[in-house]
Amino acid sequence: MLMVSTLFCQTKEEFDPSRLKDIPPKWPRINHSFMKYKMGSLDSSVVDTSLKEMNGFRVQVFATRFSHSADSIKAGLDEKVNEDVSIVFDAPVYKVRVGNFVTRNEAENMKINLVKFGYDTAWIVRSKVLARKYRLIETRKH
Numbered sequence: 001m002l003m004v005s006t007l008f009c010q011t012k013e014e015f016d017p018s019r020l021k022d023i024p025p026k027w028p029r030i031n032h033s034f035m036k037y038k039m040g041s042l043d044s045s046v047v048d049t050s051l052k053e054m055n056g057f058r059v060q061v062f063a064t065r066f067s068h069s070a071d072s073i074k075a076g077l078d079e080k081v082n083e084d085v086s087i088v089f090d091a092p093v094y095k096v097r098v099g100n101f102v103t104r105n106e107a108e109n110m111k112i113n114l115v116k117f118g119y120d121t122a123w124i125v126r127s128k129v130l131a132r133k134y135r136l137i138e139t140r141k142h
Contacts, residue, residue, distance in 0.1 A: 056129030057107035058086075058097040061119045070094035080117050083110065098122075100129035 062073045070087045073096045077085045083099040098114065101107040107124045114122040 051130045051132055053128050053130055054102065056127060056131060057101045057104050057124050058099050058127045058129065059101075059107055059111050059114060059122050060095055060097050060125045061114060061122045062096040063093050065092050065094070067094055070096050081110070081113070097125070097127070100131055102129065102131050 061077065062070065064070055067087075067089075074085050074087055077096065077098060081098055085096065085098050088095045088097055099107060099110050101110065104124065111122050111124055
């Protein structure tokens with residue numbers, strides 16, 4: 001009796017996702033008008049300083065299986081260099097890396113400085129980096 005009632009109580013329902021009408025979200029517009037300056041007789045300009053992820057280079061200084069060792073190396077580097085220092089965990093290794101360099105030449109210069117600081121085993125690695133897009137956007141005079 002129980003099986004018969006469950007068979008008759010079920011109805012066939014179909015769902016076609018292509019018929020679903022999804023309302024697109026309305027995203028806010030962000031204006032970078034905080035960096036306006038005059039350029040002679042040209043209109044005022046805005047510098048776009050938004051970050052973009054792109055292929056680049058970092059200098060790897062240290063690799064270890066112990067997080068506390070990576071943390072202490074990072075703390076020492078934070079005091080010595082004027083670049084971003086990050087720890088990347090790639091199981092089972094913690095890697096201490098310096099910088100967000102778009103060109104290899106910039107990474108080479110940092111590597112030379114790190115060798116001077118005593119990090120003789122530093123080497124350059126390819127990585128996804130966050131870099132600023134310094135792009136001038138011309139605007140009209142108000």
